Amino acid sequence: MLCDMSLLRQAGFFDERITTRGFEDVDLYRRLADLSLSFSTLAEGTIHLPQSIVARAVAEHAGPEACLAGALGWKTGEFLEARNRHLFGLLRPWGQAEFGNRSKARRAYHGQLGAAEAGVIARATILVFHEGLVLAGRTSSIGTTIVTMRSVLAEAGPAASSPLLPFLVEGGGQALFVAGPEPFHELGR
Numbered sequence: 001m002l003c004d005m006s007l008l009r010q011a012g013f014f015d016e017r018i019t020t021r022g023f024e025d026v027d028l029y030r031r032l033a034d035l036s037l038s039f040s041t042l043a044e045g046t047i048h049l050p051q052s053i054v055a056r057a058v059a060e061h062a063g064p065e066a067c068l069a070g071a072l073g074w075k076t077g078e079f080l081e082a083r084n085r086h087l088f089g090l091l092r093p094w095g096q097a098e099f100g101n102r103s104k105a106r107r108a109y110h111g112q113l114g115a116a117e118a119g120v121i122a123r124a125t126i127l128v129f130h131e132g133l134v135l136a137g138r139t140s141s142i143g144t145t146i147v148t149m150r151s152v153l154a155e156a157g158p159a160a161s162s163p164l165l166p167f168l169v170e171g172g173g174q175a176l177f178v179a180g181p182e183p184f185h186e187l188g189r
Contacts, residue, residue, distance in 0.1 A: 003032055003036075003039075007032060007035060007036065008032070009096060009099075010035055010095075010096055011028060011031040011032050011035055011095065011096070012031070012094050012095040012096045012097070012098055012099035013028070013099050014027075014028055015027055015028075015088070015091075015094035015098075016094075016099075016102045016105045016106060016109070016110075017087070017091060017094070017105045017108070017109045017117075018084050018087060018088075018109075019109055019110060020065070020080045020083075020084065021077065021080060021081075022077060022078075022080040022081030022082075022083070022084045022085075023081045023084040023085045023088065024084060027088050027094070031093075031094070031095070063159075063160060063161065063162040063164075064125070064153055064156075064160045064162050064164055064165055064168055065079050065080055065083065065125065065162075066079075066159070067152055067153055067155075067156040067159060067160045068125070068128075068129050068132075068149065068152060068153070071129075071148075071152040072129070072132035072133070072136065073136075074132065079128060079132075082128045082131070082132075083121075083124045083125050083127075083128045084124075086123075086124035086127050086128060087120065087121065087124045090120050090123060090124055091120065115167075118164055118166075118167045119167055121164055121167075122164055122167035122168050125164070125168060126142075126145065126146065126149065126168070129145060129148075129149050130142060130145040133145055133148060149168060150168075153165065153168060
């Protein structure tokens with residue numbers, strides 16, 4: 001993607017609340033397109049800066065997401081991308097004002113998560129796991145999803161270690177409602 005730096009500033013650059021890879025580039029592209037008078041695409045492969053295998057492996061660390069992805073038969077990157085897609089729907093839109101106050105987002109979403117932030121991330125994680133189980137025909141019940149999720153994470157033991165873990169295991173059902181009052185059935189598929 002090539003664009004004027006002033007347009008990137010207006011869009012607020014990348015959303016710094018998203019700490020894993022997957023869908024963050026699509027979000028930025030959509031915000032840039034919304035702000036642009038016109039845009040066009042270059043032929044695929046015209047310019048490409050590949051992400052190193054090491055950087056990608058670090059981004060897809062073993063944690064609860066990797067364990068849940070494995071239980072669905074998904075790659076961790078696929079799970080993270082689907083989870084981030086939900087996060088973009090649950091979080092307030094990112095833009096220039098949020099970028100200007102990004103130190104607050106960094107404190108809230110990087111390192112030790114606060115209850116509200118962890119709850120939103122847990123909610124998106126549960127929604128993706130539920131969708132995966134529904135697509136596989138393994139359940140249509142959110143209660144069964146949470147029981148299955150707890151079982152998968154318990155089996156994984158230390159491999160599932162993460163600051164997010166207590167919100168998934170201990171507060172699984174409650175995490176669905178931290179981000180807002182919408183009932184689960186309106187958000188799930």
